[in-house]
Amino acid sequence: MSLGAGLPGVFISLLLLWGGNYSPKVRWTLTIFIVGTWLAVSFALRSRVVRPLQTISNLLAAVREGDYSIRARGAKGADSLAEVMREVNALGETLRTQRIGAVEATALLRAVIAEIDVAIFAFDPHEQLRLINRAGERLLADHMERLIGRTATELGLIDCLQPSVEDAPHTLNRSFSGAQPNQRTWGVRRSTFRERGMPHQLLVISDLSQPLREEERRAWQRIVRVIGHELNNSLAPIKSIAGSLTTLLTREPRPNDWGEDMQRGLHVVSSRAESLSRFMESYARLAKLPPPRQEPLDVAALIRRVAVLETRLRVEIVNGDGLAATVRADVDQLEQLWINLMRNAADAALATAGGVRVGWRTDVDYMDIWVEDDGMGLASSANLFVPFFTTKPGGTGIGLVLSRQIAEAHGGTLSLENKSHGGGCIARLRLPL
Numbered sequence: 001m002s003l004g005a006g007l008p009g010v011f012i013s014l015l016l017l018w019g020g021n022y023s024p025k026v027r028w029t030l031t032i033f034i035v036g037t038w039l040a041v042s043f044a045l046r047s048r049v050v051r052p053l054q055t056i057s058n059l060l061a062a063v064r065e066g067d068y069s070i071r072a073r074g075a076k077g078a079d080s081l082a083e084v085m086r087e088v089n090a091l092g093e094t095l096r097t098q099r100i101g102a103v104e105a106t107a108l109l110r111a112v113i114a115e116i117d118v119a120i121f122a123f124d125p126h127e128q129l130r131l132i133n134r135a136g137e138r139l140l141a142d143h144m145e146r147l148i149g150r151t152a153t154e155l156g157l158i159d160c161l162q163p164s165v166e167d168a169p170h171t172l173n174r175s176f177s178g179a180q181p182n183q184r185t186w187g188v189r190r191s192t193f194r195e196r197g198m199p200h201q202l203l204v205i206s207d208l209s210q211p212l213r214e215e216e217r218r219a220w221q222r223i224v225r226v227i228g229h230e231l232n233n234s235l236a237p238i239k240s241i242a243g244s245l246t247t248l249l250t251r252e253p254r255p256n257d258w259g260e261d262m263q264r265g266l267h268v269v270s271s272r273a274e275s276l277s278r279f280m281e282s283y284a285r286l287a288k289l290p291p292p293r294q295e296p297l298d299v300a301a302l303i304r305r306v307a308v309l310e311t312r313l314r315v316e317i318v319n320g321d322g323l324a325a326t327v328r329a330d331v332d333q334l335e336q337l338w339i340n341l342m343r344n345a346a347d348a349a350l351a352t353a354g355g356v357r358v359g360w361r362t363d364v365d366y367m368d369i370w371v372e373d374d375g376m377g378l379a380s381s382a383n384l385f386v387p388f389f390t391t392k393p394g395g396t397g398i399g400l401v402l403s404r405q406i407a408e409a410h411g412g413t414l415s416l417e418n419k420s421h422g423g424g425c426i427a428r429l430r431l432p433l
Contacts, residue, residue: 002042010038052081059088068096119205125198127152127161139205141177160188160203171208184209231276238272241265292330292409299325299369303358306338310346310356318359325362327431329410337403337414341371341427344400348375348425362433366412369429377418377425407431 013034017027055072062070071092072085113120113131119139122131128151132144140147140155152158160172170188187206192199245265248258255261300319307315345356354374361368400416407414412431419426 002045003038006038006042010034049081052085056084056088059092063092063095066099068092068099121155121157121203121205123152123161123201123203125200127158127201129155130200136205139176157203160205161190161201185212235272238269241268292333292406294328294330294410296326297329297331297334299327299360299367302331302335302338303360303369306335306342307358309339310342312346312350313356315342315346316355316357318357325360325367325433327367327433329431330406333406333409337406337429338369338371340400340403341429345371345373345375345425345427349373351375352423354424365433366430367433369431370426372419372424372426374422374424377423378416 014031017030017034022030052072059070059072062068069092071089076082113133116133117135119136120131120133121129121136124130129148132140132147137144137147147155152161156176159174170190172186172188173184174186175184185208187208189204191202193202194200242265245262248254248261248265251258303317307317342356342358348354349356352375356371356373358369358371360370400414404414407429410431412429414427414429416425416427418424
């Protein structure tokens with residue numbers, strides 16, 4: 001194109017030169033000068049355009065191959081090609097920085113996966129193992145080189161890849177060759193991810209035996225501590241009164257009021273025995289909560305029905321969003337839960353001559369049911385859900401514990417906190433719709 005651009009001018013110049021009255025020496029000198037200048041400028045223009053494009057091509061090829069260290073010269077000019085060179089160099093530097101960050105992040109991730117004490121496996125769409133960490137090697141009692149490429153069936157992990165446990169925790173009682181003792185309780189979680197557009201399965205297996213034993217041991221310690229405390233509270237006065245009555249009966253002569261002393265002593269023994277019996281019944285009730293029988297439940301009707309049961313004060317019902325909602329729940333259990341919450345709110349409100357308000361609000365996946373009182377609020381929330389802990393005279397200390405068990409059995413949560421403004425407390429029950 002550069003030769004074609006100069007060709008008309010060169011042709012006309014030579015035509016005028018050789019058609020004019022010039023000496024042969026002048027004609028050949030000017031001809032050589034014109035043609036030489038034309039060719040020199042054309043090839044210089046070609047070189048100025050083609051070489052930067054070749055440089056850019058080499059740079060892009062290096063970037064495609066993953067080499068981000070090459071830089072182009074000629075990026076300090078003010079023309080368009082210099083701007084292109086600068087942009088290409090900036091692109092290479094950006095990709096280099098991102099690649100270094102990705103390599104470092106991948107190295108950190110591999111180090112964490114290798115050192116974490118949870119067995120991790122990654123399977124391709126054909127259920128062939130593509131990734132395993134050290135905990136997985138120990139679990140299967142083999143080396144990575146011999147495990148990679150084998151199928152889940154060959155590794156004995158096909159039962160852990162069942163679709164029914166995807167994205168949900170799953171417990172499994174079985175044995176693995178690298179686990180001692182063999183029969184243990186394992187936590188299994190399966191999820192999916194994509195690599196190069198192909199779906200893969202990520203399998204995580206953790207040993208739950210030790211944490212379960214620790215939790216069981218702590219549970220037994222709590223049970224023994226609570227039962228021991230209650231037994232001591234009941235047996236100590238019974239033992240003391242029994243000793244006093246025995247001494248009284250063996251005295252000769254007996255005091256004139258020994259009959260009254262006997263009655264008072266037997267009354268103390270009887271009341272402590274009844275208290276101990278009530279405690280054991282409460283403990284059995286807390287430990288034997290049956291699974292909920294879920295059926296459609298009108299929350300508004302339940303709240304209105306329970307609110308009428310509170311006769312000590314008027315319970316205000318506030319429908320937060322104006323919508324009626326239905327959840328699947330055990331009617332009897334939720335009614336017991338709501339009675340406990342409303343009774344606690346009424347007790348707190350009566351102490352300050354305040355009021356009680358209840359209501360609900362629906363979300364996309366959950367319903368929030370709340371009860372608010374104008375009492376003194378919570379002095380401390382540390383022992384709210386500790387079994388048999390109570391600050392009420394004659395309280396059993398199982399109301400809130402039982403309520404939380406009911407909420408969690410329905411897949412929900414129960415929380416109590418002080419109101420952000422003013423005095424009082426608010427209890428929130430969240431249930432899935």
